[in-house]
Amino acid sequence: MKQDQPRPTPRAGIMDIEAYVPGKSTAPAGVTKVHKLSSNENPLGPSPKAIEAAREVAAKLDVYPDGSARRLREAIAEVHGLNPANIICSNGSDEILGLLAQTYLAPGDEAVFTEHAFMVYKIYIQAAGAKPVAVKETDERADIDAILAAVTPATRIVFLANPNNPTGTYVPFQEVRRLHAGLPKNVLLVLDAAYAEYVRRNDYEAGIELAGSSQNVVMTRTFSKLGLGGARIGWMYGPAHIVDAINRVRGPFNVNATAIEAGIAAIRDRAHIERSVEHNAKWLAWLNEELVKLGLRVTPSVGNFVLIHFPDDKKHSAAAADDYLSAQGYILRRVTGYGFPNALRMSVGTEEANRGVIDALKTFLKS
Numbered sequence: 001m002k003q004d005q006p007r008p009t010p011r012a013g014i015m016d017i018e019a020y021v022p023g024k025s026t027a028p029a030g031v032t033k034v035h036k037l038s039s040n041e042n043p044l045g046p047s048p049k050a051i052e053a054a055r056e057v058a059a060k061l062d063v064y065p066d067g068s069a070r071r072l073r074e075a076i077a078e079v080h081g082l083n084p085a086n087i088i089c090s091n092g093s094d095e096i097l098g099l100l101a102q103t104y105l106a107p108g109d110e111a112v113f114t115e116h117a118f119m120v121y122k123i124y125i126q127a128a129g130a131k132p133v134a135v136k137e138t139d140e141r142a143d144i145d146a147i148l149a150a151v152t153p154a155t156r157i158v159f160l161a162n163p164n165n166p167t168g169t170y171v172p173f174q175e176v177r178r179l180h181a182g183l184p185k186n187v188l189l190v191l192d193a194a195y196a197e198y199v200r201r202n203d204y205e206a207g208i209e210l211a212g213s214s215q216n217v218v219m220t221r222t223f224s225k226l227g228l229g230g231a232r233i234g235w236m237y238g239p240a241h242i243v244d245a246i247n248r249v250r251g252p253f254n255v256n257a258t259a260i261e262a263g264i265a266a267i268r269d270r271a272h273i274e275r276s277v278e279h280n281a282k283w284l285a286w287l288n289e290e291l292v293k294l295g296l297r298v299t300p301s302v303g304n305f306v307l308i309h310f311p312d313d314k315k316h317s318a319a320a321a322d323d324y325l326s327a328q329g330y331i332l333r334r335v336t337g338y339g340f341p342n343a344l345r346m347s348v349g350t351e352e353a354n355r356g357v358i359d360a361l362k363t364f365l366k367s
């Protein structure tokens with residue numbers, strides 16, 4: 001077809017968006033055993049109860065799901081001590097982040113996030129036609145003063161991943177409160193707490209109390225990092241007026257029947273969650289120690305992954321390490337797009353995978 005013929009064109013700005021690149025899931029040909037450590041999935045797998053619930057619902061897939069995911073909201077509310085009316089469930093928390101951008105941003109508006117923040121914020125801000133404003137971090141951690149300094153009369157949303165991906169660093173809750181106190185009342189603060197379950201720090205809070213007591217704060221959560229990435233279940237907790245607005249914009253059946261049933265079973269399986277968190281705490285600490293012993297710099301993480309920085313020499317760069325590890329079946333995450341051209345993000349894996357990566361890196365660094 002000739003190029004000058006009229007054809008549908010996306011809205012201004014859409015073609016400036018750089019599509020999200022998910023973590024790799026395949027190894028080079030010939031590698032038999034693959035350890036996927038690129039998407040922060042749960043090495044313990046899904047809750048057996050969630051698997052069973054998904055099996056049961058399979059026979060009833062002709063029936064539309066409950067459009068408000070009421071029973072899933074009630075299960076979440078019960079576990080976290082919340083009012084189910086203030087919860088919205090979504091097709092992964094990515095969907096809710098997109099809905100927030102779509103609902104609260106218009107062309108000419110600005111939305112703020114930090115330089116190494118989770119990449120979907122920028123995508124959704126651009127998709128809404130608004131201007132993404134990335135602010136500097138300090139020591140690979142969100143800098144509250146820098147965020148506040150970036151707020152202008154055009155700012156409508158501040159996205160804060162706490163803890164952040166891919167750095168794994170977090171902001172103590174006193175600092176989050178200071179951020180909230182410094183924001184104009186018409187600016188929405190989105191606290192993305194995707195890794196909240198994994199954090200073991202006394203000065204950390206996911207944001208339930210703040211979202212429950214303010215008119216301009218929401219907290220988003222996900223089931224993905226606890227064993228249900230494939231089911232796509234996220235949720236948001238926030239004030240009634242925001243829930244009301246989002247409910248007008250979202251797809252009428254945005255959470256599918258399998259996700260609803262698997263999600264209810266998973267969140268009630270507290271023992272599986274505890275096992276997952278225990279496993280993570282043990283191996284996160286172990287990986288940190290071993291990587292430091294190898295002379296590698298590791299960003300201090302409270303999530304279920306570590307950001308590993310490689311030496312400056314080309315032979316031992318992140319790209320070279322990625323090739324070396326992939327050839328042995330260890331799939332880590334390149335994070336060049338996140339502003340870390342010489343680092344790899346590694347999800348905490350099974351004992352076998354964790355030990356395997358450290359052994360492989362030992363050999364790689366000596367080569």
Ligand SMILES: *Cc1c(COP(=O)(O)O)cnc(C)c1O
Pocket residue numbers: 091092093094095118161163164165192194221222223224229232233234
């Ligand atoms: C993984 C992740 C999410 C969203 O995951 P979903 O699978 O869409 O629920 C959101 N925020 C951060 C920071 C993440 O790392």
